[in-house]
Amino acid sequence: MLVKRNGxxxxxxxxxxFSVFGDWIKTISLIGFVFHLTGxxxxxxxxxxLAIIPQITVSFFSGPFIDKFNKKKLIIYLDFIRFVLGIALVFSVYLEQLLLGLAIVFITNVFSAIFIPARSAFIPQIIDKDDIVAANNILLVSFNVTMAVSTAIGGVILAFLGTHNVLxxxxxxxxxxxVFVFFVKYTPSTEKVFEQTSYVKQLKEGYSLVKESSLLKSTFLMNGMRDFVTGAVNIMFNxxxxxxxxxxxxxxxxGYTATAVGFLALGLIAKKFIKKSVLENxxxxxxxxxxxxxxxxxxxxxxxxxxNFWFFLVFILLMNIPQGLLNISFESSVMHNATDTHKGRVxxxxxxxxRLGYVFGLLMFIALSSVLSVSQYGWLLCLLLVLTGIINKKIHSTNVEEKPLVSSNEVYTHEG
Known part of the structure; x- marks a missing residue:
């Protein structure tokens, strides 16, 4: 198993x-804090x-910054900054300063919006290419199970420890x-990255890379639709x-328990379905x-x-398996095919x-919920998903020869 053989x-x-667990128990605590002060x-x-705005805006501009710097150091710095902000949040909650607390939450989310793509760009640099699917499988399953467990027991932990101690x-x-990342053995990529080109030009170059690559257009289309559907499904679920x-x-x-079991089942079959040949063809x-x-x-x-509620739980479990396989396959495809000099931007x-897809999906459901029942909306989402799959296949069929995921006119220097 990858976790055992790759230190x-x-x-x-x-x-x-630990980080994901902390994120979720913090969220549960903050919900109680905001409700307590506002009623x-x-x-x-x-x-x-406060979470979604930085993910839409800050992450968009963070790509060249991520590509330029040592990923290990960047992740450690971002974690330490979020730790300091977390301590500041404890004091703001203790003083019952709502606006200050929300401001700290927003700033923390800004750094998280840089952290997440930086982590995705870092993973392929510490594992073999053949282990990319296994790594994404392990992380996706573990993160979702941790989320479900944290949500299920978060209220108990909050009641036992209190808001300040949980934060x-x-x-x-x-x-x-x-601390864990500090002990990761990591040699910065020997690929070269730009330094003398302007930041705006680097952003445009990343955009052009996505636009010209059928593989990346496919990834964006399928993941965007998946999150569009998720935005609605999260409300429909409740x-x-x-x-x-x-x-x-x-x-x-x-429901969260059924979701967790579904992802555990996904973990058992993902490598059997997603082969290296699938990622490369x-x-x-x-x-x-x-x-x-x-x-x-x-x-x-x-x-x-x-x-029937119990049948509903069974299908929630089953539904998350193909959804998870889509997630793993496209995340792995980018890691497998993109060069280290571009992964941050991608x-x-x-x-x-x-995240834009998620927001639009949520807003669309709210807008149509008075017209369509949850059942009817489910079939509408089914139709949209199938149409997206057909369009995606059309994208690939019209681009038989994929261009390499590299740029043509960079000015280079070694990463440091």
């Missing part, structure tokens, strides 16, 4: 598990905005993550459990994507048409694109 990946893996459940929605614990998770099945918070916890990747996106769409539509642009 560098193991250190990154455990560091990120409004709707006011907690501002936490979503303090969350801050130290960033520090612990930095709506159907609370208003149709009338299962309350217990039902939500069961456009037609195979397009056919695989069309199959998975169709299966995901049909399972999604059936899931939100069911009238993943930064991808984050911006997918």
């Amino acid at each position: 560098s990946f193991r250190n990154l893996y455990f560091g990120q598990l 409004s459940a709707n006011a907690t929605g501002i936490l979503f905005l 303090l614990l969350s801050a130290f998770m960033y520090l612990l993550s930095a 709506t159907i459990i609370l208003t149709h099945f009338l299962m309350g918070d217990t039902g939500i916890a069961y 456009q037609n195979k990747l397009a056919n695989f994507s069309l199959t998975m996106v169709t299966l995901y769409g049909v399972l999604l539509a059936v899931t939100f048409s069911l009238n 993943f930064a642009f991808l984050m911006t694109f997918t």
Whole structure:
């Protein structure tokens, strides 16, 4: 297993598990904090905005910065900065300073918007190319299981420790993550990166790279649609459990548990479905994507048409398997095919694109929820997913020969 035989990946893996756990228990604590001071459940929605805005804006401009610098050092610095901000957040909550607390949350999310694509660009530099699928599989499964567990037990931890102590614990998770990354054995890429070109030109170059590559256009299209669907599904999930099945918070916890089990099942089969040959062959990747996106769409539509809660949980479990396979295949494809000098920009642009998709999906569901039932909307999403898979296959069929994921006119210097 990759975690056992690759010490560098193991250190990154455990560091990120602690970080993800800290993120989720912090979120639960902040929801309670905002509700306590405002008395409004709707006011907690501002936490979503404070997270999504940096992911759309800051990540877009962070790509050249990520590509230029030593990824290991950058990740450690970002974790340490978030640790310091986490301590400041504890004091703001203790003083019940809502605006100060929200400002700190926003600044923390700005650094997180740089951290996430930096981590994605860093992973291929500490593992062998043949291990990329395994690495993404392990991380996706572990992150989602950690999210589900953190959400399920977060309320218990909060009640036992109190808001201030939970936020303090969350801050130290960033520090612990930095310590683990410090022990990663890492030699900066020997590929050369630009230095003398302007920042704007570097951004344009990254955009041109995506525009000219059918592989990257495919990745952006499929991931953007997946997050568009996720934006709606996250609301539909809560709506159907609370208003149709009338299962309350217990039902939500069961739903997250089913999600976690689905991702655990995904972890057992991902490597069997996603072969190296799929990542390297456009037609195979397009056919695989069309199959998975169709299966995901049909399972999604059936899931939100069911009238039995326990069958609903089974289909939630099943639905997350093809969705997860899509995620792993495209993340792995970028890691496998893009050069180290471009990964930062590609993943930064991808984050911006997918988060925009998430927001549009959420807003579209809100706009149409008074016209369409949850069941009807599920079938609409199924149709959109299948159409996207067909369009994606068309993109590949019209670009038989893929251009290399490199640029033609950079001025270079060694990465340091």
